[in-house]
Amino acid sequence: MSLITSETYSVIVGLGISGLSCARHLARLQDQGKTGRFVVVDTRENPPLDNQLKESCPGVPLICGELDLELLEGAAEIIVSPGLDTNQSPYSELKKKGVSIVGDIELFARQAKAPVVAITGSNGKSTVTTLVGEMAKTAGLNVKVGGNIGVAALDLLGPIEPDLYVLELSSFQLETTDSLCPAVSTVLNLQADHLDRYGNMVAYHTAKQKIYRNCQQSVWNKQDMLTQPLLGKESKTVAFSTAEPDLKEFGLRQYDDGLWLCKGLTQLIAASDVLIKGRHNLSNALAALALGDAVSIPMDAMLETLKHFKGLSHRCEWVAEIEGVQFINDSKGTNVGATRAAIEGLAGDAPNIVLIAGGVGKGANFSELTAPMTDHCKALVVYGEDRNAIADIASEDMIIKVTESLESAVSEAKALANSGDIVLFSPACASFDMFRNFEHRGEVFSQVVADLERTA
Incomplete structure (x- = not known):
């Protein structure tokens, strides 16, 4: 407690990649006079990013070892790593006492001004996130891509706002996010995963569905009803699937000259011209088209990208x-x-x-x-x-x-x-x-x- 005075302070728990990005972000705000003091804590005696914290945030206290509950209880806000389950002790007790517990995406949402494409799902989210980013680049947009892939979301922020953010978000990140208002959101699919943390599919589904909160538009997988947004009928939404699409939906349609990716009755691109192979990758391509269309990325640029996008390492x-x-x-x-x-x-x-x-x-x-x-x-x-x-x-x-x-x-x-x-x-x-x-x-x-x- 000696490191913290009676003034308001925040605590970052976990000095991993996201924790370091949170520390750098708060240090920038601190330099601008927009936030108070903060401290970083980690249960490991020698966190691997210790030196990077010292270099990028000199003077920021780092406390290692067993968590100081008194320190946490006195914080105005606790910023946790996505790997920490806030429904477990001590965080569950702290929430009951009214302590605000958030993650890096919540801090990002409070600062970002440009439209956000928010993408989650059990599978394919890294491919779709990267693909939408490449589509935007082909169209000449200033786009920044990151989140649960590549660059931490907070490290995407800068003095000049881009035209678009494209974020991959995990269920862990969504748990501690409330302020994000995406221009378009999607849950690509939902399969049993992380049941060691969630215990059942209901809890996992609930965490994934948070991506639709406050979104302006939603995109969902018509072949996976668990991805359907639990929103009012007045919400703007579009579906994709690898079946034949209804009007305004994205899907696959068989013609005499082969299989085509379509929007409604409009033929967009022959499946044979899409470089990434496999029916699951055609589903990823359709999801990317639906997301890009929702934020007005020109269709020509998106289709050109599909002809050259090779996919990601370690994904088929x-x-x-x-x-x-x-x-x-x-x-x-x-x-x-x-x-x-x-x-x-x-x-x-x-x-x-x-x-x-x-x-x-x-x-x-x-x-x-x-x-x-x-x-x-x-x-x-x-x-x-x-x-x-x-x-x-x-x-x-x-x-x-x-x-x-x-x-x-x-x-x-x-x-x-x-x-x-x-x-x-x-x-x-x-x-x-x-x-x-x-x-x-x-x-x-x-x-x-x-x-x-x-x-x-």
């Missing part, structure tokens, strides 16, 4: 072809829904996929993978903490290999695949049993494949 990313076998890195497939989408998006007429899966399941029900694996996978190779749980839900007719590491899983998959097959690395699990994050996991997969290619 082509890695190599070895002896006629395609190796695909979908390390971002951290939940069952993402892996199901990848399987169905890449499937051929006959089972042609050797699936590599495994890691930390986060309490997921893997049985939702049984049908798509039975229909489209010739073999399953599992590794990691929950490898047996995934193997247990596979069809008895499927070839199943249980391995101890990702490296051995890739070798097994290569041995099982024939020319014309696909080795799909889509774990359906989190990475933190063996890797720093999904990016590190995907890099290891790609390196193992590269080593196999050199020796083939």
Whole structure:
């Protein structure tokens, strides 16, 4: 308590990427005389971003170790990392006492003036966020992209407002956000995820639905009713799906010359001209078109972007072809829904996929993978903490290999695949049993494949 006087102060809890961005933001406001003192606390004795805090916010106190409840209770506001569950102690008790608990997106919303495209969902949100940003750039707009992807939202703020912000938002970030008023919002899809934190789908659904609060327009997935905004009938909304669209909706329509992305009856672009492949990526493209249309990004610029956008690393990313076998890195497939989408998006007429899966399941029900694996996978190779749980839900007719590491899983998959097959690395699990994050996991997969290619 000696670091804080009787004056009003705020506390930032957690010195991660978002916590550091919050500290820099408050330091800027402090220099402008727009906020009071603040302190950063972290339960770790040596937070990895300690030196960066000292460099960018000299003089800001950092308190490490066990949380000081008296310090928290005396704060005018507590700013928490998205990884902290504010429904658990001590934050649940602090909220009951009237202490304001917010996150970085709430601080962003209080300052940002330009229109915001707000994007969430269980799967595809990074791809759609990046794609909308690229569409805006192609149109010549000054756009800033970030949030739960790339640059922290608060680091997007500057002295000159852009034409548009495009933000990926996680359910964790939405929990502590109330002031955001997006120009358009979307929940792309909703699959069981983070049940280790939420306990059930109702709580997860409630957190995701917060993105629609105060939005001027909404975009939702007509094939996933859980994404439908719980708003009044007077709210402006548009749907997308991979089925045939109704008037003003975005969808797919079959013509004599092939499949087309359409708005109502208007043909926009042939599916064959969209560079990112797989039916799930056509859904992502339709969502991006609907979002961009809502904020008046010119259609020509959006369609041109779809012809050249290669997608993101670790999201159904082509890695190599070895002896006629395609190796695909979908390390971002951290939940069952993402892996199901990848399987169905890449499937051929006959089972042609050797699936590599495994890691930390986060309490997921893997049985939702049984049908798509039975229909489209010739073999399953599992590794990691929950490898047996995934193997247990596979069809008895499927070839199943249980391995101890990702490296051995890739070798097994290569041995099982024939020319014309696909080795799909889509774990359906989190990475933190063996890797720093999904990016590190995907890099290891790609390196193992590269080593196999050199020796083939």
